Amino acid sequence: MSADVWTYVKVVLLVATVPAIVGFVIVLAERRIMAFMQVRLGPNRVGPQGTLQGLADLVKLVTKEDITPAKAEKAVHFLAPVLAVIPALTALAVIPFGPPVRIGKTMVPLWVADVNIGLLFLLAVTSIGVYGIILGGWSSNNKYSLLGGLRSAAQLVSYEVPMGLSLVSVLLMTRSLSLVAIVRRQEAMELWFIFPGLVAFFIYFVSGVAESNRNPFDLPEAESELVSGFNTEYSGVKFAFFFLGEYTAMIIISCVAVTVFLGGWLQPFPNVAALKFLGIVPPFVWFLGKVGAFIFCYIWFRSTFPRYRFDQLMALGWKWLIPMALANIVVVAFAILLTPGRTTGLVWLAWIFGGLFVAMFLLSKLRQKLTRRERLAAEPHPVEG
Amino acid sequence: MTDEKISQAEKDEAAYFAERAQAGAAAARSGTAASPEAHTLFDVQEMELNFGPQHPSTHGVLRLVLKVDGEKILEAKPDIGYLHRGTEKLFETETYPMGIPHTDRLDYVAAATNNHAFCLAVEKLLGVEIPRRAQLIRVILDELQRLSSHLVWLGTSGIDLGAVTPFWYAFREREQILDFFEEYCGARLTLNCMRIGGLPFDLTAGWTERVSEFLADLPARIDDYEQLLTDNRIWKKRTVGVGVISAEECVEWGLTGPIIRGSGLAWDLRRAQPYECYEELDFVVPTRQNGDTYDRYIVRVQEMRQSARILRQCLEKLEPGEIRGKVPRVIKPPAEEVYASIESPKGELGFYCVSNGTNKPYRMHVRPPSFINLQALPRLAKGHLVSDLVALIGTIDIVLGEVDR
Numbered sequence: 001m002s003a004d005v006w007t008y009v010k011v012v013l014l015v016a017t018v019p020a021i022v023g024f025v026i027v028l029a030e031r032r033i034m035a036f037m038q039v040r041l042g043p044n045r046v047g048p049q050g051t052l053q054g055l056a057d058l059v060k061l062v063t064k065e066d067i068t069p070a071k072a073e074k075a076v077h078f079l080a081p082v083l084a085v086i087p088a089l090t091a092l093a094v095i096p097f098g099p100p101v102r103i104g105k106t107m108v109p110l111w112v113a114d115v116n117i118g119l120l121f122l123l124a125v126t127s128i129g130v131y132g133i134i135l136g137g138w139s140s141n142n143k144y145s146l147l148g149g150l151r152s153a154a155q156l157v158s159y160e161v162p163m164g165l166s167l168v169s170v171l172l173m174t175r176s177l178s179l180v181a182i183v184r185r186q187e188a189m190e191l192w193f194i195f196p197g198l199v200a201f202f203i204y205f206v207s208g209v210a211e212s213n214r215n216p217f218d219l220p221e222a223e224s225e226l227v228s229g230f231n232t233e234y235s236g237v238k239f240a241f242f243f244l245g246e247y248t249a250m251i252i253i254s255c256v257a258v259t260v261f262l263g264g265w266l267q268p269f270p271n272v273a274a275l276k277f278l279g280i281v282p283p284f285v286w287f288l289g290k291v292g293a294f295i296f297c298y299i300w301f302r303s304t305f306p307r308y309r310f311d312q313l314m315a316l317g318w319k320w321l322i323p324m325a326l327a328n329i330v331v332v333a334f335a336i337l338l339t340p341g342r343t344t345g346l347v348w349l350a351w352i353f354g355g356l357f358v359a360m361f362l363l364s365k366l367r368q369k370l371t372r373r374e375r376l377a378a379e380p381h382p383v384e385g
Numbered sequence: 386m387t388d389e390k391i392s393q394a395e396k397d398e399a400a401y402f403a404e405r406a407q408a409g410a411a412a413a414r415s416g417t418a419a420s421p422e423a424h425t426l427f428d429v430q431e432m433e434l435n436f437g438p439q440h441p442s443t444h445g446v447l448r449l450v451l452k453v454d455g456e457k458i459l460e461a462k463p464d465i466g467y468l469h470r471g472t473e474k475l476f477e478t479e480t481y482p483m484g485i486p487h488t489d490r491l492d493y494v495a496a497a498t499n500n501h502a503f504c505l506a507v508e509k510l511l512g513v514e515i516p517r518r519a520q521l522i523r524v525i526l527d528e529l530q531r532l533s534s535h536l537v538w539l540g541t542s543g544i545d546l547g548a549v550t551p552f553w554y555a556f557r558e559r560e561q562i563l564d565f566f567e568e569y570c571g572a573r574l575t576l577n578c579m580r581i582g583g584l585p586f587d588l589t590a591g592w593t594e595r596v597s598e599f600l601a602d603l604p605a606r607i608d609d610y611e612q613l614l615t616d617n618r619i620w621k622k623r624t625v626g627v628g629v630i631s632a633e634e635c636v637e638w639g640l641t642g643p644i645i646r647g648s649g650l651a652w653d654l655r656r657a658q659p660y661e662c663y664e665e666l667d668f669v670v671p672t673r674q675n676g677d678t679y680d681r682y683i684v685r686v687q688e689m690r691q692s693a694r695i696l697r698q699c700l701e702k703l704e705p706g707e708i709r710g711k712v713p714r715v716i717k718p719p720a721e722e723v724y725a726s727i728e729s730p731k732g733e734l735g736f737y738c739v740s741n742g743t744n745k746p747y748r749m750h751v752r753p754p755s756f757i758n759l760q761a762l763p764r765l766a767k768g769h770l771v772s773d774l775v776a777l778i779g780t781i782d783i784v785l786g787e788v789d790r
Contacts, residue, residue, distance in 0.1 A: 038553035143434050147456065147771070215547060216619055224442045224545045225775050306619045307547025309772045310456055368616055375615070 006108050014092050014112065022247040024054035030299045037303045064236040069141055072233065076139035081238040084132030084245030088252060091125045094118045095255045096180045098265040098284035110265075110284060111180065118179040119167055122256060123160075126211070129249055130156040133213070133220055136242065137230035148229025151310055152220035155210055158317030163207035165325035166200040169332040170260050173197065173346060179256075183264035189343050190271060194261040195350035196335070198357060199328045201261045203321050205297075208253035210313070213246060214298055216305035217313060254294035262290050431459065434771075438467045442545045442775040445785030449762075449774070458774060461766040463759060468789040476749035481507050481716045482581060484749065489575035491753065492787040494537045497530035497566075498729040500579040505660060506725040506736035506749075507581045508710075510718035518706035519583040520661040525699045526569070526578055527727075528692040529596070532603075533562040534730035535689050539610060542682075542779030546623050551610050558606055561599055568592060582712030593700050600700075603693050611686060624679035628765040628777045631676055638764075639757050642732025644781065647684045648676030654728035662702075668695050678780040685782075717744050731755050731782050755787040 028043065028050060035042025043050040068077055098110035115121050130152060137149020170193055171177065174185045186192055194201045210217040221229045231242045258264060265283035269275040308316070332349065339345035436449040443449070446467035452460040472491065476484045488499035501523055508515065515523075536559040540552035563573040568589055570578040578585065614620045630638075635645040645652050653670040655663040671687035673680035720742040726735030732754030739748040758781050765777050 034549075038550050039557055040553055143432060150455075218547070219772075222547070222772070224547065225772050227441060303550045304613070305548065306543070306614075306617065306623055307772075308619060309623060310770060312622050371616055 006103075006106070007112060010112050011093070015089055018089065018092060018248060018251065019244055020054075022244055022251070023058060024051070026247055026251075026295060027057070028053050029295070030302075033296070033299050034303045037300075058240075061236055061240040066236040066238060067233075069233050071141045073139035073141065076135050077233075078238075080132045080136030080139060081234065081241035081245070082132070083135065084129055085241045085248070087125045087128040087132075088245050088248035091122050091252050092248070092255075094121055094179055095252070096183060096259060096264055097287050098282070109180075114178055114180045117177045119171070119177045119182075119256075119260075122179075122252070123164055123167070126249065126252060127156065127160055129245060130211075132242070132245060133230045136234065137220070140230075140233035142233050144226045145230050145232050148220040148222070148226050148232075151222075151226075152213065152230060154310065154314060155213070155217065155219065158314050159207040159210040159321075162203050162317060162321035162325045163211065165322065165329060166197075166203035166207065167260065169200045169325075169329045170197055172329070172332050172336055179259050179264075182260055183266065186263045187266055187270075189346070191343060191346060191350070192261065192263040192266075195354065196332070196346040197261060198350075198353040199324060200332075201257070203325050203328070204261070205253075205257055205294075207317075207321060208257065209298065209301065210317070212249040212253050212298075214250065215302040216308050218307060219310055219313060222307065250295065250298055251291065254291045254298075257294055258287060258290040436461075436771075436774070443778060444541060444783055445788075447759075447778070447783065447785055447788070451771070451774070453771065456770045456772070458766050458769055458771065461763045461774065463762055465756075465759070465785075465788050468785045470790065472790045473749055473751060476746055478745065480744045481718070481746065484746070485579065485581075486575065486577045489577055490786055491751065491790060492534075492729065492731065492734070492755065492784045493574060494784055495530045495534040495730050496572075496574060496576040497526040497578055498534075498727060498734060500576065501527055502725065502727045502729065502734045502736050504579045504581050505727060506723055506738045507716070507718065509723045509725045510721055510738060510740055511581070511712065511716065513582045513710045513712055515583060515661070515710050516707035517662070518704065519708045519710070521699050521703055522584055522588065522708065523579060524661050524663065524666070525596070525696060526566075526576075528696050528699070529562050529565060531692045531730045532689055532696075533559045535685050535692075536562075538685060538730075538779070538782045542776070542782075543614065545775045545779040546620065548614065548617075548620065551613050554606070554609055554613075558599075558603070565592065565596055565599070568595075580709070581716060583707075583709035587708050588703075593703060596696065597700055600693050600696055604690065607686060607689055615683070615686070621679060623772075623776060624682060624780075625675075625677055627678045627769065627773050628780060629675065629677045630761060630765060634761075634764075635676075638761050640732070640761055642728070642730070642754050642758065642782075643681050643684045643688065644732070644758055644761070646670065646672045647681035649674045654726060654733055658726070660725075660727055662699075666695050666698050668698075678776050681780050715744055717742065726752065729754055731784070731787070732758055751787075751790055753787040753790065755781075755783040755785075756790075759783050759788055 031053070032042040032044075032050065043053045046052040046056045068074060093112040094115050096109070096111040096114070100107040100109040102108075133152040134149045134156075137145040137147075137152065140146075170182070173193055173196065174182045176182060176185065182193075209215075213220050219229075220226075221231070226232070231239055234242060265287040267278045267281065267283070267286050269278070335345035335349045336342075337345075339348065432453050434451040434453050436451050437443040438446040438448040448464040448467065450462045450464060451458055470490070472487050475487050479487075485500055485503055488503045489496040491499050536555040540555035540559075543549070543551040543555075566576055566578070567573050569592065570576055570586060572578070630640070630644070630648055632645065632648040632650040634640075635648050635650065641652065649672055651670045651672045654660070655668075656670055668691045671684050671691065673683055718740045720740055722737070722739045724735055724737045726733050728734075733752065734754055735752035737748075737750040737752065738746055741747040762777060762781060765781075766774050769777070
């Protein structure tokens with residue numbers, strides 16, 4: 001088979017498997033892991049250990065009556081869930097899931113397209129997804145949905161910028177926008193960009209969580225305030241589309257974080273002799289494992305954090321993340337320009353950021369302890385009676 | 386500080402409306418405006434938002450009619466009555482002992498304290514002496530109920546602000562407390578666990594030991610909740626400075642319970658007008674100074690620790706004895722009017738009872754803390770965002786059964 005045919009096969013595989021993975025694996029994992037964190041059991045009735053829960057959900061959502069409110073903007077109301085899903089699935093095209101593998105006589109790369117403007121394409125396409133939410137909120141003709149859509153618009157404006165800026169500092173390191181080239185560069189430098197790009201990684205991931213509307217930034221849905229916000233008036237398959245869009249966006253944010261900062265399909269410590277056995281694990285599995293770790297973080301956040309308020313979210317974006325991202329670009333640029341060779345500066349940067357990170361972590365622990373002690377001292381009583 | 390902000394916001398609003406009115410009048414004079422509101426690109430339109438009665442965060446069937454500018458609340462009007470069952474009238478149609486089960490349905494997450502307040506009122510009419518063991522057990526039931534009520538509050542107001550996990554931890558402990566109630570009187574929520582002049586049952590064998598075991602675990606469990614919330618940056622951001630009310634205002638509005646104590650006034654009826662055997666118990670009334678949502682949170686958490694302390698003392702003091710005072714078979718109090726109140730988990734819960742000498746009360750009025758505390762919501766919510774409103778409903782800790790009666 002020629003390479004063209006393989007492209008079609010890969011597209012079909014992606015579009016078919018990602019929703020299935022979302023429905024069967026991620027949702028179940030989320031519910032079971034959250035249940036574990038919250039001293040309860042979670043879904044364990046449908047199939048062994050609840051593994052068929054996804055199927056039950058699917059049947060429920062598909063057979064449910066699809067209601068469009070009488071005074072809704074019908075065409076837009078229909079278009080919105082589509083707009084939420086299609087860009088998310090499209091963005092998967094440029095994600096490199098692994099190096100090319102030999103099938104028969106041809107080398108088949110594990111990505112649909114290696115576009116030379118890969119990162120730019122990703123940013124552009126994923127930001128279309130937010131229109132789905134905004135339009136869905138507006139077209140429902142419901143005040144709560146409108147507020148949800150409004151919040152989503154504000155969130156997009158505030159967090160698209162720091163996310164882009166944080167990726168710029170990585171571009172300085174790679175000098176390429178192609179995601180495959182970014183992974184190859186990390187392989188050649190023997191340095192994952194999370195180390196010199198620690199600040200960028202932090203900004204990227206925080207903005208990513210905000211972009212995919214997950215806790216603690218799930219304001220457009222805000223169950224307890226807006227009664228699930230933009231999707232209040234959606235039921236059945238349309239709701240499922242929004243759901244799928246949200247989770248696919250989560251996957252994409254994780255995939256990009258893995259590709260750009262965590263060496264994509266590369267195995268950790270390739271040059272440590274004692275860890276050579278890690279090479280047995282196929283690169284594709286490394287990639288999936290790293291993505292899984294990110295998804296776990298999402299779930300962990302969800303069961304740990306309270307929700308930010310609208311204005312606080314904006315303040316965080318504009319007053320902290322954007323200035324930080326800009327300063328980071330300058331620091332990285334200087335580190336690259338003022339040192340000989342391509343990697344020396346980055347290695348230094350990695351040590352400096354690493355040291356700062358450890359120091360800040362210890363300081364925050366200390367501060368936590370001190371405030372706690374202060375608070376306990378202020379309490380009016382000995383606790384023991 | 387935030388008070389100033391709020392009053393500044395009010396001034397800004399007033400100035401804004403005055404400006405608009407002037408502009409409208411000017412436009413009307415020159416005949417340019419076709420509609421009373423001249424729409425420009427940046428003109429703000431108010432929106433009326435119906436918040437409830439079917440809403441996940443109104444803790445029942447509270448309806449609020451909001452006037453919002455974007456997400457900013459200009460005005461919040463509570464609309465109550467969706468759960469009105471005419472309980473006060475029901476008291477008049479039934480004999481005194483038959484009134485106790487109705488009190489279960491007032492504040493349905495804290496039935497024991499309701500029973501207690503009702504019984505105290507009738508006992509005051511009759512002038513009955515309560516045996517010491519019954520007093521101690523009543524205090525034990527009250528404090529267990531306070532713990533469970535505060536746990537419900539902690540869990541639900543956490544969920545309101547998006548922190549879902551503390552809810553499950555809090556409800557795990559609450560389940561244990563409900564188990565204790567079930568073992569004592571067979572019911573878990575609508576307890577009906579007190580009688581005029583004493584108690585219906587004595588404690589079952591081993592009950593006190595099991596409660597002691599639970600109390601030994603409790604401080605560590607409360608530490609767990611605090612670890613998730615108290616020093617959490619986001620939690621603080623959402624609660625510090627939100628819904629500030631001063632102690633003077635609390636007195637003016639008649640607010641009681643954790644709200645007034647969060648504003649710095651150590652007003653607790655267990656100390657201020659001791660009933661049963663609270664006088665001889667060693668506990669502190671926790672207070673905080675700022676009067677915001679965070680301080681009310683801290684006050685309630687500390688109250689849980691204090692309740693545990695009271696419980697430990699009571700369990701030590703328990704000795705075998707009578708559990709019922711000398712009450713006539715048919716309760717016919719003399720024609721008098723009395724008011725008896727206790728510190729319920731939500732504030733001062735009082736029963737005003739008018740007797741005409743028959744076996745039924747002529748009038749029974751309830752002073753429900755939730756209803757009176759709810760009055761402050763419009764004042765607290767003004768100028769805040771819709772997200773804060775949810776926090777404020779949580780911090781007042783209303784139960785609609787008590788608001789509507």
